[in-house]
Amino acid sequence: MFNKDTAPVVRAENVHKVFQGKLHVLKGIDFSAMSGTVTTILGPSGSGKSTFLRCLNQLETIDAGRIYIDGCLTGYEERETASGTKLYCLTEKQVAEQRKRLGMVFQRFNLFPHKTALENVMEALLVVEKMHKDDAKDTAWAFLEQVGMGDRHNYYPAQLSGGQQQRVAIARALAMRPDIMLFDEPTSALDPELVGEVLSVMTELASSGTTMIVVTHEIGFARELSDQVVFMDDGIVIEQGSAEVLSNPENERTVRFLERVL
């Protein structure tokens, strides 16, 4: 049986991803994250960090390995047949149900440009959660307030700064009350002076006990808030451990990466 306190909420075993049959991006990732912890994934560009994050919520299908969320296999169902265990693809509806448990924040925000900030947050509450319009509005409003965007509810994304857009995107993901929040380089597309406002929202989330997996280049954020730091390079995890790893890296490639970014 799955035990919430001792078993990891996210568990990946030997995950492989090959693009177009030849580009081997993930070469056997083993990973786990406990509930209520913050994990940061660091590593040079092209190391497969974002791809791995996208595999977790099935934006990419994996070519080998298994990913478990809360002990449940994602994307497939394992059935015993006469010829041994066999994997069956889940239906679109089942995949959507699994995805709902993971909120995702994208590097380029991906807000819906034809909807206001409030409508962006309301959208999934209305069509996925089938919430009544007034309830959805109240809920969306509360989450916008939480990220400090309540006064901008009527703005379209194009009228907001990058930092404000990213905060709305965080509110949109949070409104679905996911078990785990995934952040895919949430500050990389921002002007330097806007990074702070997004990081402070994330810091608040981390201290409220949200399970977070963050792909980032913000070493400072990683050092202060991570319960676990994972270094990836060339499709494999080269080092992982507590935030201490950042101060005393063992792997030579980790040392070189940290020298470059610090």
Added chain:
Amino acid sequence: MFRKKQEEIEIEGRINAVPVSHPGRIVGVLAVLLVVAVVISDLFANPNYRFDVVGEYLFNPRILSGVMWTFILTASSMVIGVVLSMVLAIMRQSDNYVLRGTSWFFIWFFRGTPVYMQLVFWGLVGVLYPKIALGIPFGPTFFEFSTAEIFTGGVAAVLGLSLNESAYMSEIVRAGFQAVDPGQAEAGKTLGMSRQQIMLRITLPQAMRIIVPPIGNETISMLKTTSLVLAVPFAADLMYVTDAIAGRTFLPIPLLIVGGIWYLSCTSVLMVIQARVERYFGKGHDSKVQVDKNANIEVTASV
């Protein structure tokens, strides 16, 4: 365009320079004005225009019913055409080879033959298939109709025009879908939205922003293409009616003017509608929106 002069901030030493003169431009303007003057004076001087006849027939009931039919043909063909084109565009993006191939063949066929020829064909369907039966293919039949009863000239005309239109339009729709950032669909997926919800609520409204201007273009084009329905034959649209009256009265020129006036009026109405629709789907994009903190958003005209 003329713009309302905006109130300017007063600054010291504002530059007020003498603009460069354009003598060539003045010559050009004079030449254009001369040609316009000649054409206008000729309109009044030349008795062959017979504006009295134009006035007499402009609001003739037969002409008005022709305008109505032209409008009905345009509207129904466009509605069916747009819906069908979206189905074709979605089929074209399908993972399934049969659906993709079918869409490709449809477009290849209906874009590759003249619309006039297609209209003639739909008019002849009754000859090809005198009876239409409803039932299970290769199995029993439930209903049977005489083709001529269902396939009236109007139905054949709308069918011909809309099938042809959908072939063109599906390429426009496809381009519109492709222009939407894939990140939009991904954002929808991560929120747990289904494929249909993403299509209807996220991708389509954004594709519409790109699709609407060419749809406006196609609608205006359709308004004029309806003049070909006499190939079916369908004898009620504006072109047919003006032609028939001209043939009877031996006054082709004033009736051409009557037809021209009505076609231009319809086109002008369509242009106004297009501008409105464009503004609707441009929401959050190209409208210059002024935001009041407390009130709703005011959209200032950007057309």
